[in-house]
Amino acid sequence: MQTFTTIAGLRAALAPLRASGKAIGLVPTMGYLHVGHMELVRRAREANEVVVASIFVNPLQFGASEDLSRYPRDLPRDQRMLEDAGVDFLFAPGVEDMYPRPMETVVDVPTLGSQLEGSVRPGHFSGVCTVVSKLFNIVGPDRAYFGEKDYQQLTIIRRMVEDLAQPVEVVGVSTVREADGLACSSRNVYLDTAQRAAAVIVPRALDEAARIIAEGETDPARVEAAVRGFIAAEPLAEPEVVALRHPDTLAEIADIGDRPVLLLLFVRIGSTKLLDNRVIAPKKQTIAKVA
Ligand SMILES: Nc1ncnc2c1ncn2[C@@H]1O[C@H](COP(=O)(O)OP(=O)(O)OP(=O)(O)O)[C@@H](O)[C@H]1O
Numbered sequence: 644m645q646t647f648t649t650i651a652g653l654r655a656a657l658a659p660l661r662a663s664g665k666a667i668g669l670v671p672t673m674g675y676l677h678v679g680h681m682e683l684v685r686r687a688r689e690a691n692e693v694v695v696a697s698i699f700v701n702p703l704q705f706g707a708s709e710d711l712s713r714y715p716r717d718l719p720r721d722q723r724m725l726e727d728a729g730v731d732f733l734f735a736p737g738v739e740d741m742y743p744r745p746m747e748t749v750v751d752v753p754t755l756g757s758q759l760e761g762s763v764r765p766g767h768f769s770g771v772c773t774v775v776s777k778l779f780n781i782v783g784p785d786r787a788y789f790g791e792k793d794y795q796q797l798t799i800i801r802r803m804v805e806d807l808a809q810p811v812e813v814v815g816v817s818t819v820r821e822a823d824g825l826a827c828s829s830r831n832v833y834l835d836t837a838q839r840a841a842a843v844i845v846p847r848a849l850d851e852a853a854r855i856i857a858e859g860e861t862d863p864a865r866v867e868a869a870v871r872g873f874i875a876a877e878p879l880a881e882p883e884v885v886a887l888r889h890p891d892t893l894a895e896i897a898d899i900g901d902r903p904v905l906l907l908l909f910v911r912i913g914s915t916k917l918l919d920n921r922v923i924a925p926k927k928q929t930i931a932k933v934a
């Protein structure tokens with residue numbers, strides 16, 4: 644695996660491969676890799692002749708009071724993991740490589756990006772769209788891989804690619820979990836022992852919502868209130884976003900009919916944000932047979 648820190652270096656390495664028609668898969672990350680990231684890499688490796696991973700802790704997507712400076716970093720360890728997984732190129736630019744001048748141009752998907760997680764992280768998704776667009780321009784991937792754990796991010800990126808006709812196929816990858824169900828996440832290292840034990844409330848809240856819906860509840864507000872209460876019963880957990888939405892558009896839903904619904908959770912434990920979600924299929928109506 645070759646590591647590049649400059650845009651020009653990576654472009655020069657990829658140009659002949661692209662010219663000879665090789666399919667390029669891109670896995671964008673912020674590093675401090677875990678098995679969830681490695682699943683994205685595995686999917687990219689099985690479908691593309693060339694795999695590029697990127698590691699860049701993107702300042703544009705962090706608010707002033709967020710964890711940019713303490714975000715976990717371990718480049719040598721990440722390099723070993725990517726090399727072992729058969730990645731061809733790692734792009735690990737510094738801020739000065741990626742943004743030699745303050746960015747004047749931004750990419751924004753404002754309606755989708757200002758709600759849910761965006762309502763508690765203003766500007767976050769614009770920062771994500773801007774850096775992901777720039778990575779697409781640098782790498783020119785045929786396919787790019789993103790986790791369903793960040794469901795709103797994945798939805799916004801799909802919309803950006805469609806709106807701007809960016810020539811890349813966006814591939815969503817199922818969430819990889821710890822043994823107790825907690826979604827793997829780089830920020831899980833922030834949790835102390837008590838917080839880590841409490842964090843299991845997040846996947847359990849998804850189970851609770853599925854149970855309530857399976858029992859026949861059709862009012863989204865009642866499901867959301869019950870799930871909020873379920874999470875808040877864990878003293879260390881603060882439910883910031885609990886929302887039932889349309890799985891494709893993230894639009895609010897008036898009632899839970901016979902279509903699957905998406906439950907999105909954004910829960911704080913101490914200062915750590917945990918994201919999770921599940922698409923829940925409602926209870927099948929049993930239709931009485933006419934004799
Ligand atoms: N558990 C997981 N399963 C599948 N994909 C994941 C998982 N965790 C992260 N990803 C995906 O990996 C990519 C890079 O994510 P990122 O580097 O921010 O990691 P993260 O663990 O989500 O970090 P953070 O804790 O900062 O949210 C994103 O597309 C993200 O959705």
Ligand SMILES: CC(C)(CO)[C@@H](O)C(=O)[O-]
Nearest residue numbers: 671672673701771774793
């Ligand atoms: C897609 C991404 C790498 C852009 O910085 C980041 O938001 C992430 O890690 O999910």
Ligand code: BAL
Nearest residue numbers: 673704705767793796
């Ligand atoms: N995984 C999403 C990146 C972020 O929280 O900034």
